[in-house]
Amino acid sequence: METSTLTGLLKHVAGNFPSRRAISVSGKFDLTHSRLHHLVERAASSLFAAGVRPGDVVALTFPNTVELVIMFLAVIRVRATAAPLNAAYTAEEFEFYLSDSESKMLLIPKEGNEAAQAAAAKLSIPAVTATLSGAESDIALFPAHPESDSDAVSELVNDPSDVSLFLHTSGTTSRPKGVPLTQFNLASSVNNIKSVYKLTESDSTVIVLPLFHVHGLIAGMLSSIGAGGSVTLPAAGRFSASTFWSDMKTSKATWYTAVPTIHQIILDRHLSKPEPFYPKLRFIRSCSAALAPSILARLEEAFEAPVLEAYAMTEATHLMASNPLPEDGPHVPGSVGRPVGQEMAILDENGVAQESGAHGEVCIRGPNVTKGYKNNPEANKSAFQFGWFHTGDLGYLDAHGYLHLVGRIKQLINRGGEKISPIEVDAVLISHPEVAQAVAFGVPDDKYGEEINCAIIPSEGSSINEEEVLRFCKKNLAAFKVPKKVFITDSLPKTATGKIQRRIVAEHFLAQISIAKLPKFGA
Structure with missing residues (x-):
């Protein structure tokens, strides 16, 4: 006892x-x-x-x-x-x-x-x-x-x-x-x-x-x-x-x-x-x-x-x-x-x-x-x-009983019927030598229902740009998994234990997109 x-x-x-x-x-x-x-x-x-x-x-x-x-x-x-x-x-x-x-x-x-x-x-x-x-x-x-x-x-x-x-x-x-x-x-x-x-x-x-x-x-x-x-x-x-x-x-x-x-x-x-x-x-x-x-x-x-x-x-x-x-x-x-x-x-x-x-x-x-x-x-x-x-x-268990995670059920990105794990996209992004941290997320899209975007924090001293990130993704991911847009930032919201808050990242950058689409008045 x-x-x-x-x-x-x-x-x-x-x-x-x-x-x-x-x-x-x-x-x-x-x-x-x-x-x-x-x-x-x-x-x-x-x-x-x-x-x-x-x-x-x-x-x-x-x-x-x-x-x-x-x-x-x-x-x-x-x-x-x-x-x-x-x-x-x-x-x-x-x-x-x-x-x-x-x-x-x-x-x-x-x-x-x-x-x-x-x-x-x-x-x-x-x-x-x-x-x-x-x-x-x-x-x-x-x-x-x-x-x-x-x-x-x-x-x-x-x-x-x-x-x-x-x-x-x-x-x-x-x-x-x-x-x-x-x-x-x-x-x-x-x-x-x-x-x-x-x-x-x-x-x-x-x-x-x-x-x-x-x-x-x-x-x-x-x-x-x-x-x-x-x-x-x-x-x-x-x-x-x-x-x-x-x-x-x-x-x-x-x-x-x-x-x-x-x-x-x-x-x-x-x-x-x-x-x-x-x-x-x-x-x-x-x-x-x-x-x-x-x-x-x-x-x-x-x-x-x-x-x-x-x-x-x-x-x-x-x-x-x-x-x-x-x-x-x-x-x-x-x-x-x-x-x-x-x-x-x-x-x-x-x-x-x-x-x-x-x-x-x-x-x-x-x-x-x-x-x-x-x-x-x-x-x-x-x-x-x-x-x-x-x-x-x-997730799934392989033949040796090892667990492989695919993503959260609520966080899977459904792009025109193709279910995409943001975790898989994260792993490719972070494997780039000039990317320190990265997070992929879904955004609403008129054509596909959902589209993939991502945000990255570059490594110190790096001048990596959106084109380079997309080129790297195209080499390492199936075409339908490649993010449509890359946001480059210097910080990402995290929980107290250091877990990136994917939902809050998505909300933050979605708000930025909405503001960018507003009609501009004046000069």
Whole structure:
């Protein structure tokens, strides 16, 4: 029973590896697994004294700090639900997320968060600061409450069915949906990630992704600690390309996980300012958006480690499929690998499983999958059909059981009946040596119904133009997949985790086209 909850799994790890490093705060201090466990129990006791009870939702908004990790684990220890939020939200966004999650308390860093506090005050939600001043101190909450009886927390037994984490989908295609995840979901996902990457107490990583997102929280943080390994939190509380490799070397890192945008930043820095030497990594992991095969090849060449692309989503408590480590099979560029710890099928619209090579919707079921969205019967009806969770992604399984994604069902471009995956066009665009980032999208068209456009960010120092991009596309894509128009820009809207927001890009450039078509008056 102990390892069927995340809390039980981490208690087990603290007992097995008490003196091994769990968390390093870059340049400041380290916490061992037993010290982390002690701090979590003490913080849980303080939360209980402050009135937090099983079933309550507690929102947290911090940079990537040790306080966030401790308070997240303390919230779930008292059988409450943690709802981590992006510290960069506006007051209006905080108001939506705090009310949608029905939060009873907001935890913030000592420097505060004006927008979050304004939203909490409007909703009459108490805001409490959490501070850890050093490895030997206890975490302090303010306003402070009388010290509770720690026996009250020790008597609380975490159950696999406890809803421990509440996240929202990224909302790149629709309004964000609330996803409740249980202790059992979390423990299952952590064990899946540990098993496919063979994570042990000897592994170490540097956290580069925000911990309010499932990728950074589950794959980077909790799977490492759950294996008895260690994580390093950057001193600034967020990813910095200039300190990344020094943190990796200091912590003797064996791997890291990131989104393609961050891999690209790390690669660009390597080309302009290479390190004297790089730590020997077991593997590099990429997830949360499609990684162009050309970028994968450049990463492997630069850092001499296999790059394993994976497939994940919030509703699956992150991991669904991954390319294996070299000793367990080939990693296939352009594929997101084989299913890990769950069943996966490619279904047609009638729920019939497709043969290998045939396209359909990627569907999953397993112990890591949410039981359903919060207060959203309509979304649940369409997402849970035929006994499977429907991801909304189109793909196919090859003869070796590797999954290849074709695109989002809602994002396929229908050009005169030809269905085109924007992901495929993205991959060709990004393979051009002078294109740093790219996104393809559909626009309304009188003749074909929909036509393809794209936007690119040129590499630094490049003077690439629309003609060159189109010439390159004509050489590398079927004629009907070649974009009709290329927008050259210096920025693209992204989610907090670096995923390009295709829908918003399309809206932005469509508006530009409309303005350009308006009749001009005057001189």
